[in-house]
Amino acid sequence: MWRRFQLICAAVGGAVGFLVFGAMLWGGLNRSGRSWVGGTEFVVDLTMMSVSAVLGVVAVLAAVRRGNQVRRAEVTTWLSEAQGTAVEAATMRLRALSRNAGFSAAFWALAFLVAATSIATGAGAFTGFAAAAHMLAVLVSVFAVPMSLAAMRGWGRRYRAVRRTGWHATKSVDVRRPDGGPFEPAVITVEFQDGSVIELRTVESTYRAGHKEGQRLLEAWVGGTDLSMVVLFENGPLRRGAYPVPVRALGARIPPGEVRPPRSARTG
Known part of the structure; x- marks a missing residue:
């Protein structure tokens, strides 16, 4: 599981790199036009964006493969369903954690859409703090959305298992x-x-x-x-x-x- 977590972090890092260098490439093209194409900065941004994309795709595929291997290694734990004690408040808290993670995923997905749309439609008007805030919202969302979705699914699965x-x-x-x-x-x-x-x-x-x-x-x-x-x-x-x-x-x-x-x- 620890190796899978590292692969997921690598995938998220690749996505962030793709977004950052893609935004820099897009900004340079808007600022300087076609004359900027072929320059050193253009080549560096394009190369780093491509490398980040490849890293993200490879890490995602490796994480999925690792997850399949983990699922195939399930074991019998022999927790008797007849002898378990129903602690309803604690069990319902697992459900609440799953629901809260879903709300978090929805919030950050909305934040990503708003910030990314604002950047795409008004990049020339963004300077200083406004530009940094919008870019920060995009970067945080790239991490927060998949992590929140994974938490929602995981806590929901544990809630159902504990209910049994x-x-x-x-x-x-x-x-x-x-x-x-x-x-x-x-x-x-x-x-x-x-x-x-x-x-x-x-x-x-x-x-x-x-x-x-x-x-x-x-x-x-x-x-x-x-x-x-x-x-x-x-x-x-x-x-x-x-x-x-x-x-x-x-x-x-x-x-x-x-x-x-x-x-x-x-x-x-």
Whole structure:
């Protein structure tokens, strides 16, 4: 999932580069006309715009391929639908997160259309702060729209999964980042009340578990299956109250009594 996130970032970077150098190319043509074609600045802008477009397309194709590989690697987590607890407020919050992400995507899509249309129809009139504000809105929208759509789809999928399984209370929770990187996905080892264990890994989201690393006596609930799971912590990093962290299973749930592999092997 971390590699897929890097590919998505590369694709977004390619799109931003294409927009930036395309705008510079368009502005130069409007400012200087055909006499500008063939000059050094024209060649540089055209080359960088083309390279950015190729980077974006290649990264998108690689991310889609990576996503298909991840989906083919789904595992059985054995969360019993009969034994789960219905925590309605927490479950409905997942639905609210999906809805809010959809509103965010719609807002930024509208901002992109307004800013891009204004730039296209009145570029000559834009100077200084106005030009910078419109360009900033376009650039932010390029990032925000796909990320918000992905969040909407992801939280909606987790909401449906948790509705099926309910929430399962944990006996112990261990959060760690194997390499210690600040933006590294956290690995969460969960032991349930019956002694069974499952390994989870956080996915790309603004709801993260890194701040829980090293904490003892963590209280949490787990719901969902396979790639659509959620760890519900008691408190978040900045406020008290239920804090849902999206995760995916790294392997099947280990029944009580089975020998667990060494931690180094499980995190490798």
